[in-house]
Amino acid sequence: MKTLFIVVFVALAGTCLAQQRGKDSACVYDNGQFPHEDYCDYFYDCIDGVATLQLCPNGLAFLGKGRGLLQSCDYPKRAGCPDGKRVMGQSPISTENCNWLWGRFPHKTSCTRYWECWNGTYTLRNCGFSLLYSTESESCDWPENVPGCQQHPTCKNIANGAVPIENNCKNFWQCIGAYPFLQECPAGLAFDPQFLSCRLATTVPGCEPPPTTEAPEEEERPASGNRRRTGAGLQRQNYQSLDTSSANQTPLQNNRVNDRPQFRTAPGK
Numbered sequence: 001m002k003t004l005f006i007v008v009f010v011a012l013a014g015t016c017l018a019q020q021r022g023k024d025s026a027c028v029y030d031n032g033q034f035p036h037e038d039y040c041d042y043f044y045d046c047i048d049g050v051a052t053l054q055l056c057p058n059g060l061a062f063l064g065k066g067r068g069l070l071q072s073c074d075y076p077k078r079a080g081c082p083d084g085k086r087v088m089g090q091s092p093i094s095t096e097n098c099n100w101l102w103g104r105f106p107h108k109t110s111c112t113r114y115w116e117c118w119n120g121t122y123t124l125r126n127c128g129f130s131l132l133y134s135t136e137s138e139s140c141d142w143p144e145n146v147p148g149c150q151q152h153p154t155c156k157n158i159a160n161g162a163v164p165i166e167n168n169c170k171n172f173w174q175c176i177g178a179y180p181f182l183q184e185c186p187a188g189l190a191f192d193p194q195f196l197s198c199r200l201a202t203t204v205p206g207c208e209p210p211p212t213t214e215a216p217e218e219e220e221r222p223a224s225g226n227r228r229r230t231g232a233g234l235q236r237q238n239y240q241s242l243d244t245s246s247a248n249q250t251p252l253q254n255n256r257v258n259d260r261p262q263f264r265t266a267p268g269k
């Protein structure tokens with residue numbers, strides 16, 4: 001009788017203790033993994049209501065059991081961290097180009113690139129064409145969604161597109177992903193700052209070729225035509241159609257162009 005009483009008492013006390021531990025901890029259910037109340041990169045691993053505090057890999061945040069990049073954890077923004085209440089609790093362990101051992105980090109001089117760090121080892125990644133790396137979302141995004149990007153001054157106002165170079169008929173900057181690449185217009189063409197594209201030099205104010213070189217060319221029609229077509233072939237599609245039509249009508253070219261006032265008077269954008 002006495003023995004039975006003790007056994008029952010111990011069993012009850014044990015159950016109470018276990019329940020108490022389960023209730024006191026962050027175990028929403030007896031088994032599972034549950035977020036820490038203050039830190040994104042800590043979580044509770046609960047087994048039979050007993051919680052064990054766990055750490056995410058340095059730089060990652062708890063997402064959910066069996067989810068995420070690694071060990072239930074993912075890039076902080078993907079895991080919704082910080083969320084106004086919880087922040088990262090571990091200290092960052094930094095290596096070259098990696099602010100934390102794990103994560104994606106901005107490149108110091110490029111908007112189109114970023115570092116992907118895997119346990120402290122970095123890999124240089126490129127965003128796809130036209131996309132920029134967004135620190136905000138820790139992923140590649142459209143330029144209009146990446147206002148904080150460190151853009152090259154030349155491409156400050158235009159992440160993707162052509163930028164004229166002052167007093168230069170031949171060259172222009174092509175901004176791709178906020179970084180400028182020097183481009184050259186093909187022979188016979190000049191960069192038109194109004195249209196932001198290469199056009200027949202004769203139609204670009206200040207870039208008209210001297211008449212002495214133009215006159216003999218117009219007599220040799222086949223040679224002139226070939227040269228122009230070659231130039232047009234290097235150009236973008238939208239320009240090519242215009243130039244090809246002009247090249248086939250070399251003697252009329254100047255008149256035709258002058259008949260089209262929108263080439264000269266259209267306001268710049």
Ligand SMILES: *[C@@H]1O[C@H](CO)[C@@H](O)[C@H](O)[C@H]1NC(C)=O
Nearest residue numbers: 057070071101118119120121
């Ligand atoms: C990270 O690297 C350390 C050694 O530098 C190693 O002990 C650890 O297991 C690695 N972690 C993962 C998740 O690969």
